[in-house]
Amino acid sequence: MCEVTRLLGVIGYPIGHSLSPLMHNTAIRHLSLNQVYLPFEVHPDGLGTAVAGLKALGARGINVTIPHKEAVIQYVDELSEEARLVGAVNTLLFEEHRTFGHNTDGKGFLAALEEEGIDSPVGKVAVVLGAGGAARAICVQLLLANAGRLVIANRTYARAVALARSLSETISGAQVDTVELTPLALRDAVCSAQLVINTTSVGMGGSGSPPLPWELIRPDHLVCDIVYRPLKTPLLRQAEARGCRTVGGLGMLIHQGNLSFNLWTGQEFPLSLVRNTLLCRLKDEG
Ligand code: ATR
Numbered sequence: 673m674c675e676v677t678r679l680l681g682v683i684g685y686p687i688g689h690s691l692s693p694l695m696h697n698t699a700i701r702h703l704s705l706n707q708v709y710l711p712f713e714v715h716p717d718g719l720g721t722a723v724a725g726l727k728a729l730g731a732r733g734i735n736v737t738i739p740h741k742e743a744v745i746q747y748v749d750e751l752s753e754e755a756r757l758v759g760a761v762n763t764l765l766f767e768e769h770r771t772f773g774h775n776t777d778g779k780g781f782l783a784a785l786e787e788e789g790i791d792s793p794v795g796k797v798a799v800v801l802g803a804g805g806a807a808r809a810i811c812v813q814l815l816l817a818n819a820g821r822l823v824i825a826n827r828t829y830a831r832a833v834a835l836a837r838s839l840s841e842t843i844s845g846a847q848v849d850t851v852e853l854t855p856l857a858l859r860d861a862v863c864s865a866q867l868v869i870n871t872t873s874v875g876m877g878g879s880g881s882p883p884l885p886w887e888l889i890r891p892d893h894l895v896c897d898i899v900y901r902p903l904k905t906p907l908l909r910q911a912e913a914r915g916c917r918t919v920g921g922l923g924m925l926i927h928q929g930n931l932s933f934n935l936w937t938g939q940e941f942p943l944s945l946v947r948n949t950l951l952c953r954l955k956d957e958g
Contacts (some may be wrong), residue, residue, distance in 0.1 A: 673953060680709040680774075683722055684737035687713045689949055692735055693920060695929045698949045699930040699941045702818065707937070721958075723747040727766050733936035734764045735929075741775075741805060750772035757812045757842055760805055776931035777806065777924070778813025781898070784923025790894060793819040797916070799861045800824045801853065801882045802871035803831040804899055806832070810871055811839055820849040823861035827872070855885040862888045868911075869896045872940070875905035882907060891915035898924055903954060922950060 680700075682692045685691075688711075714722040718795045719740055724747070726734055736744050741760040745751065748761060752774040755876035759774035781794070793814050800807055800814075803826035811822055820837070826832035829852055836848040850856040862868065862885055876899050877879045889895070893913035900921030908918045930941040 675706050676730070677736040677794045678705075678707040679726070679731040680707055680733050681704070681712055681726070681731065682709070682735040682737060683712045683714040683719075683726075683740060684738060684902060685713055685715055686770075687711045687737070690737065691925065691953065692737075692929060694924065694952060694953055695941070695946050698946050699868045699939075701931060702942045702945055703937075703939055705937060707928075714740065716740070720747055721729070723764065723771070724878050726764075727771060731766055732758045733766060733932065735932055736762050736764060738805075743830065745773060747771060754809075754812060754816075755776060758805075758808065760809065762928065763935060772885045773937060775807035775840070776928040776935075778811075778816075779808050779895075779931055780926075780928025782813050782817060783895075783927035784798060785896070787923055787927070788919050789916075790917070790919070793817050793867070795820040796867055797821045797861075797865040798821070798869055799858065800869050800871060802826055804836040807871040808835060808839075810844065810869060810898075811835065813841060815843045815846045815848075821849065821864075823849045823865065824853060825851050825853040825858055825861070827853050831835060839891065851943055853883060855883050856864060858883075859885045859888060862893075865893070867894050867896065869898075870905075870907050871898050873899065875907050878902050878906065880906060883908055883938070889914050889916060893917075894919065896923055900925055901954065901957070904949075922947070922954075 700707050713856040749770045755773045755775040758775045765772040824832045832850040836850045839848045893916045895916045896919040897905045898921040899905050
């Protein structure tokens with residue numbers, strides 16, 4: 673019997689820095705699957721052609737990354753609830769001549785918290801720094817998981833207001849407030865919160881940390897950063913110095929990948945092997 677190798681991959685522009693091929697191919701090899709995961713650099717002008725081409729070639733599934741997560745929706749036949757609420761797709765599944773769009777980013781974030789032994793966000797207050805695509809995915813999932821209240825702070829305040837309004841309109845019972853992204857404006861929110869989550873790119877490459885009222889950060893705050901280059905961002909270092917529990921961005925990266933992999937293959941990542949492989953790569957990068 674000649675079994676056909678199944679194609680998986682990721683499309684983005686640019687795509688060179690993606691860790692997804694390493695992550696998925698590590699799992700594929702470990703599980704001895706007849707599959708391969710490839711990176712494809714797809715210019716925005718060619719997005720529709722690329723999706724149609726991958727489908728025609730018999731690909732099983734594709735991750736979608738910046739800048740295509742929103743634009744790709746027009747090529748999807750059916751959206752998952754998360755993808756619809758987030759308004760973005762990070763995973764395509766090709767099945768029975770149809771294209772399904774999922775978004776595993778928010779669930780990946782929650783799975784990373786669970787892996788660290790952090791109990792559910794039910795009833796908790798979260799301060800979310802940032803109002804871009806990642807913030808939206810995390811906010812949607814926190815609200816679906818019955819978080820008590822979200823407070824969104826963003827450099828461009830109008831974007832925070834727009835995100836809060838859209839979340840309140842699309843998720844029934846959602847309690848979402850906004851504040852300016854300054855230490856002073858964040859004081860009340862930080863006092864009442866149990867979670868502080870950075871979804872901005874501040875801290876990437878080790879540069880700076882978001883403006884927080886540090887004197888109000890307590891050891892019982894859980895401080896999360898979605899940035900994973902470096903693994904320990906200045907935000908996480910400062911939070912650890914104040915005795916907080918912290919969760920870095922690597923867990924979310926791995927778990928959103930694992931959830932995509934599960935949709936395509938029905939299997940789970942060997943989590944510690946994938947984590948160690950990524951840690952080696954990131955350490956080599958310096
Ligand atoms: P992603 O999809 O990764 O969330 P994005 O949609 O471009 O990317 O959002 C990036 C987020 O990081 C935004 O909240 C952005 O703030 P603005 O809306 O004001 O642009 C935030 N961000 C990026 N650089 C920042 C900086 N130097 N200081 C504060 N916030 C920053």
